[in-house]
Amino acid sequence: MSKTDVLIKELVTKYGKNRNSLMPVLQGVVQSEKCLSEETLISIARELELSAAEVYGTASFYTFLDTVPRGKNIIRICKTITCHMKGKDEIILALENMLRIKVGETTHDKKFTLLTANCLGWCHKGPVMLVNNEVFPEINVQKSIEIIEKFSKETA
DSSP: OOHHHHHHHHHHHHHOSSGGGHHHHHHHHHHHHSSOOHHHHHHHHHHHTOOHHHHHHHHHHSTTSOSSOOOSEEEEEEOSHHHHHTTHHHHHHHHHHHHTOOTTOBOTTSSEEEEEESOOSOGGGOSOEEETTEEEOSOOHHHHHHHHHHHHHHTO
16 A cells, blocks of 8 residues: 555545545645645545546646646745736746746746636735745735745755
8 A cells, every 4th residue: 555545544534434525635635745646536536435537626626736746836826806906917927037937837946836826815915925835915026036036045
């Protein structure tokens, strides 16, 4: 039995073996493994006695449940209208130029993945950037670059 299979069994024991347990199991695997592979999704489906399509559909629907490998640092820029009106497009462009990737891509060294998110819940403090689990409100182009430079030095 693989390490991931053991983790899935532990999560199912903790949250229960029913449809309502699917989200916490998926979240637990992502927290530990960083990504939900096809094999992992099938194992979760088998353990919860759900269809693989239902498990994949749930996992692929939610932005924070990654079904493809991501970089060590995941950058998410809020793309709501509020953040849009406050300059999120310029921030995204600056980060794309700095990292030499487009939204949805990961740097060659696997340090950063740049994504957008539908809402980060900080509309009153936009534009907002989330790096891993750390929120950075009221950013601008310069602040966003400085933040990513800091993370780059920490992961060097």
